[in-house]
Amino acid sequence: MTRIGAIFVPHWYPPEDLPVAARAAEAAGLGELWLWEDCFVHSAYAAASVALSTTENLHVGVGISPMPMRNVATSAMEIATVARLFPGRLLPGMGHGVQSWMGQIGARVASPLTLMREYFPALRSLLSGETVSASGRYVTLEDVTLGWPPAEPPVVYAAAEGPKTLVLAGEVAQGVVLDSRHTPAEIATAVAAVRAGREGEHDIVAYVQTAFGPDAASRARAAFGEEPAVDVDERFLAGDPEDVARGARAFFDAGVDAVILLPTRDADLAHFYRSAGEVARLIQN
Numbered sequence: 345m346t347r348i349g350a351i352f353v354p355h356w357y358p359p360e361d362l363p364v365a366a367r368a369a370e371a372a373g374l375g376e377l378w379l380w381e382d383c384f385v386h387s388a389y390a391a392a393s394v395a396l397s398t399t400e401n402l403h404v405g406v407g408i409s410p411m412p413m414r415n416v417a418t419s420a421m422e423i424a425t426v427a428r429l430f431p432g433r434l435l436p437g438m439g440h441g442v443q444s445w446m447g448q449i450g451a452r453v454a455s456p457l458t459l460m461r462e463y464f465p466a467l468r469s470l471l472s473g474e475t476v477s478a479s480g481r482y483v484t485l486e487d488v489t490l491g492w493p494p495a496e497p498p499v500v501y502a503a504a505e506g507p508k509t510l511v512l513a514g515e516v517a518q519g520v521v522l523d524s525r526h527t528p529a530e531i532a533t534a535v536a537a538v539r540a541g542r543e544g545e546h547d548i549v550a551y552v553q554t555a556f557g558p559d560a561a562s563r564a565r566a567a568f569g570e571e572p573a574v575d576v577d578e579r580f581l582a583g584d585p586e587d588v589a590r591g592a593r594a595f596f597d598a599g600v601d602a603v604i605l606l607p608t609r610d611a612d613l614a615h616f617y618r619s620a621g622e623v624a625r626l627i628q629n
Contacts (some may be wrong), residue, residue, distance in 0.1 A: 346602030348624035349405070350590065350617055351551065352395070353521040354386040356609060359394070362386075366395035368614045372621030376435070378405035378551075378604050383413075383445035389422040389436075396430040403433050403577050405604070407521040407549065408503040410441025411463050414453040416483050420470035420490055427471075427494035431594040436489040437465065438504030453482060457512055464502065464516035471497040500546055510534055514541025524551040524606050525568065527578040528594040535599035547601050553580040554588060556619040563608050581605070585622035592627060 352365050362379075369377040377395060381388035388409040392441070395404045418619035423436045440460070453459050462483035469476045478485045482613040502517035503508045513520045520538050522531060531550055538548060555564035560582035568576050581591040592603045605623070607616045 345601075346627055348620060348627050349378055349403075349549075349604040350374055351604055351606045352377055352379045352613075353607070354379055354391065354480075355382045356614075357623065359386055359391060362391055362394050363398040365613050365617075366399050366402060366404070369621075370399045371385045371626050373616040374402070374617060374621050374624060376403045376405055376604065377406050377604065377625035378435075378549075380407050380437075381409040381413075383410075383442065385528065389426055390502050392434060392436075393426050393429070396426070396433055401433075403435055404430075404499070405435035405549070406437050406555070407435075407501060407523075407551070407604075408437040410446065410451075411459055412440050412441050412446045412453055412456075416463050416466045417470065417485065417488055420467055423467075423498065423500075424471060424490050424492060424494050427496075427498050428492055431495065431529055432498075434498050435501065436498055437503060437519070438467070439521075440509070453458045454497060455481070457508060458482060460502065460509070461516060464500065468497070468500055468518075471500070473497075482618040491587035501547070501549065504534070504538065507537055508532055510537035511541040512548060513540040518545075519547035519549065522548065522550040522600070524553045525579055526550070527575060528598045529578075531595055531600060532598035532623075539599075548599065549602045549604055550595055550598075551604050552592070552595060552599040553608070554580045554616075554620075555580070555608050555611070556588065556616060560587075563610065566607050585619050585626060588619070589626035592623065596627075 439454040462480040475489040499518040501519035502513035504513035564580040581588045
């Protein structure tokens with residue numbers, strides 16, 4: 345089923361703004377609100393817990409938190425705790441992290457692909473309540489079992505960008521988060537790479553830069569910087585909710601399951617979420 349969600353950008357807003365934003369997103373009729381863990385801003389799972397605790401039905405996605413920052417057992421414990429407190433509503437995601445930031449904290453790995461290949465199977469097994477032992481280049485566990493695994497393990501998403509990572513994400517994760525700034529044709533290529541790595545169900549989420557209201561196109565275009573790509577107008581959605589809904593269909597046609605709308609820095613979040621909620625209603629009808 346096609347889904348529309350929206351984003352709360354952590355490095356633009358302090359943590360204390362999140363409860364109001366989450367309630368506004370839910371009141372607007374959005375089913376999903378996504379955030380992420382930028383160094384050195386918000387803690388992803390603490391923030392997700394806040395958003396979940398102040399809403400009733402909203403799903404909260406973490407797209408993403410960086411694998412190198414956390415031992416896989418720590419990630420499993422955090423995800424399991426939040427998933428048990430808010431069953432079925434957490435959408436956790438992990439990724440390589442920004443390499444320069446990982447370097448700042450002494451956590452940069454020589455082979456991010458190897459880390460992903462070792463990390464995701466261990467994480468998913470731990471969340472399923474299994475006892476896990478592993479002796480890899482980056483993941484080492486000896487008879488580790490979560491004391492309180494979630495009754496129903498959540499879908500775990502991987503952030504993926506390059507061709508090799510996209511295929512590997514399809515192999516080891518149950519979902520993939522695709523970053524904004526891509527055209528529908530580029531998204532279709534990425535989706536094909538993910539599907540090549542996996543048989544069966546796979547939930548693919550695409551962030552898309554979006555602007556509503558007066559001068560929407562120019563405001564969305566400005567988010568791409570002073571020298572945007574020639575085809576920049578294919579990389580964002582802009583206009584009224586009807587315009588955005590029509591544009592979102594091109595991304596759904598490219599094969600994604602969810603289009604998550606990324607506001608511009610100058611957006612009024614309450615208005616943005618109300619407009620995004622209207623897009624969701626138009627897409628579902």
